[in-house]
Amino acid sequence: MSTETLESPQPLTKKDFVPPNEVRWCPGCGDYAILNSIQKTFPELGVPREKFVVVSGIGCSSRFPYYMQTYGFHTIHGRAPTLATGVKVANPDLSVWMITGDGDGLSIGGNHLLHVLRRNPNINILLFNNRVYGLTKGQYSPTSDVGMKTKSTPMGSIDHPVNPIQFAIGAEASFIARTVDTDPKHMVETFKAAHAHKGVSFVEILQNCVIYNKDVWEDVYGRDARAEQILYLADGQPLIYGKDKDKGIRLNNLDPEIVTLGESGASEGELLQHNPKEANSLYTTLLSQLVHPQFPTPVGVFRALERPVYEDSLQAQIDAAQESKGQGDLQTSLVGGGSWVVE
């Protein structure tokens, strides 16, 4: 923070985003990999460093801003969407990234997340889903499965979990994606797509909390499982997955079903084709219903719709008002409604 580097270094490299202070997550935490991927992504976005703002709530995941050499705000629990909205509305020129956890974003912060998604400011939201409260030492979260035994649920959780993707659809999010903390390449790709999207981007990141929910995603993205369990979404491509690319998803009335391709199986043409531009909620809902273990887990961009961007609409109203009324003149406004003169 010296005054010598008043110009942001160009071209930027990953190192430019590493602050001097130490990272204080547990060794092995999935958050490290995500941090790494973000630090790799940012220099490639063509945005000067001083225009990045990283905003978070409270939680292990929400310590993120402290580990990024950008402007950052570690706010309060659940409220990051409000602050991020304020930043973006105030200065639409900034690249605003919001970090939240499954507890921060979907428990205490669910309402703000709902409203930031429907308002559609051009903010990128990354939800680190480890299905547990890390920072408070291991209570269940809104994404924990029924039956999960934690300190606060010694006999198992009885709350039906929230499906973050389904929630985002309910909130009419214009961009919805998922990625995993074990796949740096996919993370970087996904983050770039989020950045490219004009409007709010919601990215669920499957993240491993090694202390309180170790290996919760192992069956989905573990070394052995990955090839058979992950469905990579690609624009215009059929929903195919499996080590041998021999399985696919087909629609049976309104039910998705798994089919095997090839000889005695189904043909590729029967499969659903991925189209993130599909405005109809049904398709995105279908993807959200592909849930482990019955189905492979889709990752990639689920949806990317063009919708008016909040801060643009706001600015447009100001422009229109100034066009029609002229730039406000306060002295005139004061007299406005009716005045009289005492001599």
Next chain:
Amino acid sequence: MSTETLESPQPLTKKDFVPPNEVRWCPGCGDYAILNSIQKTFPELGVPREKFVVVSGIGCSSRFPYYMQTYGFHTIHGRAPTLATGVKVANPDLSVWMITGDGDGLSIGGNHLLHVLRRNPNINILLFNNRVYGLTKGQYSPTSDVGMKTKSTPMGSIDHPVNPIQFAIGAEASFIARTVDTDPKHMVETFKAAHAHKGVSFVEILQNCVIYNKDVWEDVYGRDARAEQILYLADGQPLIYGKDKDKGIRLNNLDPEIVTLGESGASEGELLQHNPKEANSLYTTLLSQLVHPQFPTPVGVFRALERPVYEDSLQAQIDAAQESKGQGDLQTSLVGGGSWVVE
């Protein structure tokens, strides 16, 4: 509130639910009709009057408890779901009805609504949707359309609205319905269905605020529009509507489409058949996407799924704990972990 009527009157009639104090809504407000229908419904549910609890937040709609001669709690803005959950968890024997508005339930209270829906306690939630803030004199609400001019949006709202049904799906509600304040019979039917459902029931009621959003639903349920614009959902019946019952909804891939029945048109068999027990979210999502003016507006029970009921699961854990550990003996527990005796 005298002590003479210690037994609740049997059989109950509508009059038993009318308190002595005056109703203070604006003349012509849709809330009167809803109140009337609830007062008609309650005596028919076979529940003693003293077991009804009506809980609300803040808003015109939320004054509701004051107008019901039952136990009632007019709480604070947006928080009724939490208080209702407490009542039901404390005493599962009570019939708990929660009243909220589009502002109370979906603006400030969106998060609690999300969580009460996913937890699935056996509570009946009625959301009065007049697409405006009534009590604070006419600002836009989360269900207001983009462009709506109100006191707080003199140049038109720029917020993409929430679709309450879609929101409830995102929250994994087990029972979702819609009714209208102009159709007392349909209201009573719907309220009875909500009561019959074990688990949380979410009912959106299209309601007319004559002062700040007069006739907002006129194009949907107005005398002239009604016959062509309302699609009555009936279990097992095809999605047919129209004065002459000659229109229906068919699925085209994942898109709903309107077809005309009969001679040169489509056959009934092609139409979607209503099934509120359909567990797959896609079907309910489809119904939620039938939005005026492109589509007719469905009313009735969208979804009714059996899911574990929150207070039952909680009680089951207590029973199991007592079964395995016996009823707690505190003196023994105190000694518990390790103790020593000083003589």
Next chain:
Amino acid sequence: MTTSSTQFEEKEAIVIRFAGDSGDGMQTVGEQFTDSSAFAGNDLATLPDFPAEIRAPAGTLPGVSGFQLQFGSREVKTPGDAPDALVAMNPAALKVNLEELVPGGLLIVNTEAFKKSNLLKAGYESDPLEDESLSTNYKLVKINITELTKQALSESSMKPNQKARCKNFFALGFTYWVYDRPLDPTINFLNSKWGKRLPEVADANIKVLKAGYYFGETTELSQNRYQVSRADNAPGTYRKINGNDALVYGLISGVQSASKEMVFSGYPITPASSILEGLAAQKHFGIKTVQAEDEIAAIGVALGASFAGRLGICATSGPGMCLKSEFMGLSAITELPLVICDVQRGGPSTGLPTKTEQGDLLQSYFGRNSDLPIPIIAPTSPSDCFWVARECVRIALAYNTPVILLSELYLAIGSEPWCLPDLSTLPEIPSNVIQPGEEFKIYKRDPETLARKVAFPGMPGYEHRVGGLEKDESGGVSYDAANHENMTRIRAEKVQAIAKSLPPTEVNGASSGKLLVLGWGGTYGAITSAVNRLQAEGFSVSSVVLRHLNPLPLDLEDILSRFDKILIPELNLGQLRLLIQGHYLRETIGFNKVQGRPFTVSEMVEKIQELL
């Protein structure tokens, strides 16, 4: 208008109250009477009083809506105590308000409304108009306003119920005749409000207004008429203004003087909603307004905007203040500029949302976890909201701190004439931002003000992180014991240091004496009127009405020490009193009223006399 034959009686000041159903348009005619009186050059103050329900059932007691104003040729600082005249549009309005009418006062009733059903709704067993005591005790003027309105509109093509809705303007017209008010301001208002869209509505109302006026002229009612001459006001351009409008203009003026963009975020709540609404209508000033999903979000948006280098502002009332408390803590520990307006209303909880109170002072002081003072400033009159808003902007930006602007419903919706300032003469408001070449440490402070400097996104080279965990001077997260103690103390001292920037406290009256009346905020009018009156009668009493509540003025302790007794009137159970006693160990006498209403001048006078 033509001069009437009746003689006018000259009055120094008159208090009039309009009362009727919520749907009767009493607020409208009250505002019109106000405008007309302002136009006539009177000083004045108003007190609208309406139910929390939008339209409570017609004819009932809870449905009564009232509007009181005082206008005078001398200085008028309150809407008056008991009304000299009451317009009662129906039995409920009579029932609710009669008790307060001064004996012998003018009582105008709409006889048509005194039907059985209405009498019943108001709880009258028999028609009070037939009770002789009414005409004995008051100057009773019975007019069938409804009928006369209909007659006046006999040729109009409007529907009967539309016609009936004009009756408030008949009543208004009659009062204009009694008090010799000019009709033009109201005619202009009607034309500009309805003229374009619904000219027949404008015409009808104007016709009825005039009918009311001429009714006085032409009937045989032996009615006195009164005149209130122009007040002796300083030269200048005046307008009528209520507190929330003044606040809106003050905020705009503040950010303009600071060359800052404003981002305002609010969530509707009575009586703060009109600040959001007022600012939303000013988009051409480049103001961004966001209606947030709740009060937490509103302050979050505002704080985000301040972090991004604009000025974030939000406004709410008591229940919303509860919700903002956690974010207030964050804004104060991160030391970012922010203006938080709290327009107090009757509490506790949802309370009495449309009544006034001063209940949130201690909440503003202490309503968040741990020691974390925030500056608090309270306006003393509707137009003072303008000046206090500017002062809040000044402190927020100079000290990089949240500031609470503690207004009251009474000021927010009450009106008074305001001599408009020449904005070009107002001082610039400096921001406290890091300058090129300066070394940036987040919590490095100016040794005098203890304020830090801010740098914001977009400024290269100053990238840094803020947040709610305790930090050391360079902004690193620190759990160090000594650092925490130091930061906690310095945050408190920084707020105290603001006191050095304040002008000497104004004492109304002698600077020492028997009794000092010490108030704050909206009690200014009643206190000053009472104290002035008693001073004129030769009593040794002075008054101080605080605007700066945190920090308290440096000279306050000394001022207190110069009086034998201190009386602290508050519309709460003694909140400032606790602070004064706690800080200065000075015994004080509380005068507390918690009725959803302001102090009257006479109760203030009486209380003071009791102590002298």
Next chain:
Amino acid sequence: MTTSSTQFEEKEAIVIRFAGDSGDGMQTVGEQFTDSSAFAGNDLATLPDFPAEIRAPAGTLPGVSGFQLQFGSREVKTPGDAPDALVAMNPAALKVNLEELVPGGLLIVNTEAFKKSNLLKAGYESDPLEDESLSTNYKLVKINITELTKQALSESSMKPNQKARCKNFFALGFTYWVYDRPLDPTINFLNSKWGKRLPEVADANIKVLKAGYYFGETTELSQNRYQVSRADNAPGTYRKINGNDALVYGLISGVQSASKEMVFSGYPITPASSILEGLAAQKHFGIKTVQAEDEIAAIGVALGASFAGRLGICATSGPGMCLKSEFMGLSAITELPLVICDVQRGGPSTGLPTKTEQGDLLQSYFGRNSDLPIPIIAPTSPSDCFWVARECVRIALAYNTPVILLSELYLAIGSEPWCLPDLSTLPEIPSNVIQPGEEFKIYKRDPETLARKVAFPGMPGYEHRVGGLEKDESGGVSYDAANHENMTRIRAEKVQAIAKSLPPTEVNGASSGKLLVLGWGGTYGAITSAVNRLQAEGFSVSSVVLRHLNPLPLDLEDILSRFDKILIPELNLGQLRLLIQGHYLRETIGFNKVQGRPFTVSEMVEKIQELL
């Protein structure tokens, strides 16, 4: 164990601190040392001290986790000031803690950890163990604990890094030898914790523990050994208890004495989470626990349960208290029983979440809109949390009011021995519910206590509505001026009336004199120890430590008047002090510490002496 040849030096009390990486198991060995000392019959108190991060990076200063305890043959009321002995498992632990070790104190270090990389992380430029001053100033015992642990486990089949993880038990074993602690409690603990699931882990740790012990026995270290005899405790059954556990048991005991079902709803937050967790583990007591979506929901659920006739309880810390404030207002205006636990932590904002503070007193008093007092009670020691929890249940049910239980992190996670009460002798706790045949008006009050009676859903004939709008006596919504004033005053008086049910305030020492030390809550230990010490030396000093903070005890003003000076020590900037001065106009002297740490006895002694 076999008796060693070394002679024991007898000590009255010893303070020992274990310090190492967050992952080094310092909390575990601290707890074990505590259990062992409790078993040995000592009085004791503990102070765990850990970072807010789950596992900060190994070897760094912020990653250091500590655990201090004092054990003695005399009464021990605090975890001690400067430690007599320090176990430092790595350079960072040494760096952070060395300063506080008493000169000449015992310093045990794990030499293996003093490698270059670790030294760098801790900010040491050279190896401090090679610095002669260390062995000059302290009794330095260098042990290669890691290596010796490995050797002890040479025959174990565990993986090397698993073996290394046992090293904390080596350190523990060695301290057991030095302080003559029994090994059995720890061996039993290890067996019962790991024995079934992972017997090899239990065996390994036991082996290492013994190796540490015998290391003292067998090496040539010329090490003194110390003995601390049994404390002279009253007869009874004892256990070690921390504040949150005691609170959990107190709440259960309270609702049992009241024959009420408990519905507890919490949202995790340090340091209150373990209350939710503790109660969730007690389902067989019929307790219902709900983990809510946030703190607003938690209090809402609890209040709903109370309305339904159960007792709703919630627990949180400062930031959560902010969020509960609006619902607190609703609970107080509806006058429903409710217990709100606030376990205070270092603030403001997110602050220092794992450090202690007394910052929320004024927030508890005033943190909601308008005048609306809520009773506040603060426990004074870990085991006192049990009694205060019962008292909160009593007041909530007797007066039908929310009650704030104001605990502190220091008490919540600190432990002490507790002489278990015979529960069968505890008084019943009556509920204040309408009885059959009684007339029910919602706000009809007992003339003595001013409490209302409740009726709840399921009781036929008492159907009624409550809510946040102001009400009249029969529960109707009322905007009436006089009613509002009356209700506001009566709500305040009701809380004041509780004072009549309190026992006389205990003064520690003479009932008059030169100095009274007035504290509240968790400062009890330090204040009492200091005052007792000075009394023994003949000084005229007494102390009062308040548990009831709202209402303040009736006899307090009188007690204050009997002392020349009043000292008010608080872990904040002077919150009780403001209240005392404000209420009693009594000048006081503040002693304020805001460091995330409790007062030490010696700083308290020093401060008092300064004033005598």
